[in-house]
Every structure is written in C-alpha cells, then in structure tokens.
Amino acid sequence: MKIVFLLHNAYGIGGTIRTTLNLAAALADHHEVEIASMQRHRETPRFTVDPRVRLIPLVDTRSDGADARDPRFGEPARDFPVHEKRYEQYSRLIDERAAEYLRGCGADVIVGTRPGVNVYLARFGPRGALRIAQEHLRFEAHSKRLRAELAPHYRTLDAVVTTTEADSAVYRKRMPLPGVQILAIPNSVPEPDLPPSEGTEPVIAAAGRLVRGKRFDLLIDAFAEVVDKHPEWRLRIYGGGAEKDRLRERISGQGLTGSAELMGPRFPIEAEFARASLVAVASDAESFGMTIVEAMRCGVPVVSTDCPLGPAEIIQDGATGRLVPTGDKHALAAALLELIDDAPARRAMGAAALESARMYDPTPISRRYERLFEELAASRGARRRARARAALRSRARRLVRRCTALFRRRPGTAAGR
CATH class of the missing domain: 3.40.50.2000 (Glycogen Phosphorylase B;)
Known part of the structure; x- marks a missing residue:
C-alpha cells in the first residue's frame, strides 16, 4: 500500500511535523510511505526523516531558488482557502504544484495535516484513493468563516481524524459530514533514547x-x-x-x-x-x-x-x-x-x-491507522449511499422552502394580501 502525507512545511519545527514523521516511520515498516511538503525554506529538514520515507518538496520558497523567479510564485492562491491562517504564505504556484502532485501520486491513502492542505486533498486527490483529513487544531480554533469554507470540501472526504475524543464529538455536532467517518486518534510520541528523569533536580x-x-x-x-x-x-x-x-x-x-x-x-x-x-x-x-x-x-x-x-x-x-x-x-x-x-x-x-505514556508509542498508533484504512475501504459503498441520501434530503428541504416562499407570495393567500 502506498501512503502519502501532505505537510505545510516538513522543513520547519512543530508538533504536526514531528508527529507526522513519527507516524510515517512506523507505517514504513509495512508500506511505501511518501511525504509531500507544500513548501521548503531550507536545504535539509530540522527533524530526522526516516530513510525509508520519501520526502518531496513541491515549491522552494527560498529567495535565491528557481521557484522564486516563476511568475506564479508572486500570484495569490486561488484554491487554498482564504480564511486559513497560512493563506498569505500560499501562491498560485503552490496551488498548481499541489494539484499536479495529487493527481499523479498514485497513492492508495492520502492524509492531509492542516485545513488548507485538506482542501487541496478534497479538490485534487484521486477519487480512487482513501482521502483523510487530520485536524491538529481544535474545531473552535478555526474561525466561523474558515469552517464555512471547509465544510463542503470535508463532505467529499472519507474521514476526519482529530487528536482527542472531545474534539471529534464537537465535529460530529457542529459540522455534520454524512458518509464521512469522524474519529479520534492521538498523536504518537516515540520512546526517547535516554534514561528517564530521577525526579531529584529542583x-x-x-x-x-x-x-x-x-x-x-x-x-x-x-x-x-x-x-x-x-x-x-x-x-x-x-x-x-x-x-x-x-x-x-x-x-x-x-x-x-x-x-x-x-x-x-x-x-x-x-x-x-x-x-x-x-x-x-x-x-x-x-x-x-x-x-x-x-x-x-x-x-x-x-x-x-x-x-x-x-x-x-x-x-x-x-x-x-x-x-x-x-x-x-x-x-x-x-x-x-x-x-x-x-x-x-x-x-x-x-x-x-x-x-501510561507507552500507549502513545508510534507502533500502536500506526496500527490504529491501518485498521482505519481497512474500515474505510470496506465501508465505501455504505458511506457513498449515506452521502447520496443526505444530498437528496438537502435538495428536498431546499425545494420545500422554495415552494413555501412562492406560495406565500401568491395573490390571495394570507401572506400575499
């Protein structure tokens, strides 16, 4: 199985980058794993990337690089959501490179790791692949405008994975996604290569x-x-x-x-x-x-x-x-x-x-993801039908509202007198 992760910038420092690298390394024990970094601002990543994991930078944002001379580098993004906090860091060049990569990556599973990148996944990810959005920020951390931008795209995905059960519950309540599995899988943290604290230092x-x-x-x-x-x-x-x-x-x-x-x-x-x-x-x-x-x-x-x-x-x-x-x-x-x-x-x-912290080891976390991949593949038909039923109900509600509005405007009705 080929698994692809989409990162904003794999060359930086941050919890999302680290946990993605941890999970990618664990999955590489049994799968082909690739990470596509939307941006690259330095020669080498700050975190260690497992040699079995292929890292592909899509756009080099360094001022002396060839990409910086591309006219599209200075054009505003059109596909990245405008209310995403990183919007100003995106360009038309990243839009087009992301679309080209996703359409040709040949992945069985694609996992996005932040809202704007998840929109790229929804827009351009091949329909034959399982498409999963990770949410490393709380639902409430997104503005109402961003949530409105995300909802129609998230409804086309296979799953949304949060890091806590509490946040999954919020998504299920506040952003209904028929046919999309919403669940929590925590981040993974490997065992450090050093002895534990003795608890004696003040x-x-x-x-x-x-x-x-x-x-x-x-x-x-x-x-x-x-x-x-x-x-x-x-x-x-x-x-x-x-x-x-x-x-x-x-x-x-x-x-x-x-x-x-x-x-x-x-x-x-x-x-x-x-x-x-x-x-x-x-x-x-x-x-x-x-x-x-x-x-x-x-x-x-x-x-x-x-x-x-x-x-x-x-x-x-x-x-x-x-x-x-x-x-x-x-x-x-x-x-x-x-x-x-x-x-x-x-x-x-x-x-x-x-x-207690052993439960966050990358191996059991990667197994939870593998079980999710199996469940999503097996439930494709049922989820597709659930999505179709929800779409029919939505169209029916819109039709009822239009008919009601027309009836109320007709001459001779109580509302039209």
Missing part, C-alpha cells in the same frame, strides 16, 4: 511557542509563589515566539531573575525534560498536548491546567499528573508545591506517567 520545565494562549505569564506568576517557599527551585521555559520580551519583563518584574529563565527553542525537548522533576502546562486551550506526553515519556509528572481539550484525556489526575482549573495561578502553584514537598509521591507519579 527544576520545573515548560515548553511551547511563546504566545498568549500558552499562558507562560500565568506560570511565571505561579512560580513566584513556589520560589517564595522553595528558593532553590528553578523554572526553565523552552521555546521561541512573539511573547519573549513581555515574558522576560514579567520575570524581572516578579523578582525572578536567576530563578526563572527563557531558554529558547530546544530539540529534542526530551533531553531537557529528563533533567527536570516537574513539567508545567498553563495553557488556556490545547488541541492535544504533545509536551505533556513528551514529559511523561521521560518519567516526569505534569501539572497542567484542565483546559479544553487534550490534557484531561492524557493525564489521570492524582496518578500520572495533576489537573488544575484553567487561569488559576494559585491552584497551579499549590499543585506544584504539593509535589515539590512530597518527593516520594512525585517520583511515584513520574513512574506511573512513564508507564
């Missing part, structure tokens, strides 16, 4: 993009309460982003210089988590929670806000980590202090987290 780690939604400001405020009672503990925040200067000012304003540090991006992050005794997540929302699983795979318990949608599906509160109310710095500080004060409980929770 270090709290956190990682992610330095953006407002990750609420590192809340974490810094909570840590101020922690360090007041345990001045020997340190907070290390890994990542880069627009909030860097504001967070540095907050650290200084809280008198935490030397205790809390912005460490910049790190890869692999597991090497840093393994040097910590706790990992903290203060987000307002998480579509999944890759850093949570990455920390657990290092034997480190995670104290996380119980934000929608991912943490509660990963952390068993009190057993593999702690869940606290979203936006509550005092609750976050209290949970951190509870585990700081009880080292045996902290280490036991880390051991439980390590065991």
Whole structure:
C-alpha cells in the first residue's frame, strides 16, 4: 500500500511535523510511505526523516531558488482557502504544484495535516484513493468563516481524524459530514533514547511557542509563589515566539531573575525534560498536548491546567499528573508545591506517567491507522449511499422552502394580501 502525507512545511519545527514523521516511520515498516511538503525554506529538514520515507518538496520558497523567479510564485492562491491562517504564505504556484502532485501520486491513502492542505486533498486527490483529513487544531480554533469554507470540501472526504475524543464529538455536532467517518486518534510520541528523569533536580520545565494562549505569564506568576517557599527551585521555559520580551519583563518584574529563565527553542525537548522533576502546562486551550506526553515519556509528572481539550484525556489526575482549573495561578502553584514537598509521591507519579505514556508509542498508533484504512475501504459503498441520501434530503428541504416562499407570495393567500 502506498501512503502519502501532505505537510505545510516538513522543513520547519512543530508538533504536526514531528508527529507526522513519527507516524510515517512506523507505517514504513509495512508500506511505501511518501511525504509531500507544500513548501521548503531550507536545504535539509530540522527533524530526522526516516530513510525509508520519501520526502518531496513541491515549491522552494527560498529567495535565491528557481521557484522564486516563476511568475506564479508572486500570484495569490486561488484554491487554498482564504480564511486559513497560512493563506498569505500560499501562491498560485503552490496551488498548481499541489494539484499536479495529487493527481499523479498514485497513492492508495492520502492524509492531509492542516485545513488548507485538506482542501487541496478534497479538490485534487484521486477519487480512487482513501482521502483523510487530520485536524491538529481544535474545531473552535478555526474561525466561523474558515469552517464555512471547509465544510463542503470535508463532505467529499472519507474521514476526519482529530487528536482527542472531545474534539471529534464537537465535529460530529457542529459540522455534520454524512458518509464521512469522524474519529479520534492521538498523536504518537516515540520512546526517547535516554534514561528517564530521577525526579531529584529542583527544576520545573515548560515548553511551547511563546504566545498568549500558552499562558507562560500565568506560570511565571505561579512560580513566584513556589520560589517564595522553595528558593532553590528553578523554572526553565523552552521555546521561541512573539511573547519573549513581555515574558522576560514579567520575570524581572516578579523578582525572578536567576530563578526563572527563557531558554529558547530546544530539540529534542526530551533531553531537557529528563533533567527536570516537574513539567508545567498553563495553557488556556490545547488541541492535544504533545509536551505533556513528551514529559511523561521521560518519567516526569505534569501539572497542567484542565483546559479544553487534550490534557484531561492524557493525564489521570492524582496518578500520572495533576489537573488544575484553567487561569488559576494559585491552584497551579499549590499543585506544584504539593509535589515539590512530597518527593516520594512525585517520583511515584513520574513512574506511573512513564508507564501510561507507552500507549502513545508510534507502533500502536500506526496500527490504529491501518485498521482505519481497512474500515474505510470496506465501508465505501455504505458511506457513498449515506452521502447520496443526505444530498437528496438537502435538495428536498431546499425545494420545500422554495415552494413555501412562492406560495406565500401568491395573490390571495394570507401572506400575499
């Protein structure tokens, strides 16, 4: 079986890229696997690509490359959805290269990994292939306008896969897709090639993009309460982003210089988590929670806000980590202090987290995808009939509405007098 993944840019850094590479490598044990990257901005990928997986860049966006001299490179995209956050990064050249690639890729299964790329899949993916849209962002993270753009295209696909059961439920309720299977399969995180944390270092780690939604400001405020009672503990925040200067000012304003540090991006992050005794997540929302699983795979318990949608599906509160109310710095500080004060409980929770995180190994996740491929192939006829029945019902409803409107406008009717 030939399986193709479509990525926005396989040469960058991000959770979607990493989990796609993990899954592609696992599937390569039994299948031919190919990744098509819509864009390429550097010579080599930042993440390691399994040598069995073929990587095909469609458009080189470097200013000194041949593609940058193509007139279509500067033309706005026509097929990529205009309300997608990445729209300005797309061009007519990417539209046409994506269409050409999809029509000729010869895949049995094609998996898109972000909304705009999923629209390419719906428009140009061969009807003989199974066409699957992955959603790595929450339904609510998409604007109403983008959801309106996506719905007619998603209705032509075979499946939509979210990373959490909660988000699948939202899609089923808010974006009905007759004949399209909507289900959740979590991201995969491989076992790190290093020993787990011993849970003895006085270090709290956190990682992610330095953006407002990750609420590192809340974490810094909570840590101020922690360090007041345990001045020997340190907070290390890994990542880069627009909030860097504001967070540095907050650290200084809280008198935490030397205790809390912005460490910049790190890869692999597991090497840093393994040097910590706790990992903290203060987000307002998480579509999944890759850093949570990455920390657990290092034997480190995670104290996380119980934000929608991912943490509660990963952390068993009190057993593999702690869940606290979203936006509550005092609750976050209290949970951190509870585990700081009880080292045996902290280490036991880390051991439980390590065991629990084995379910996110790429092998069982890839098997879930293989079962999905089999189910979709077997149910094609039934799903096609379900889609046809839904289309007939929709046309019937439109006809009834037109007839009702015409009747009400007729002279002599109560509405027309």
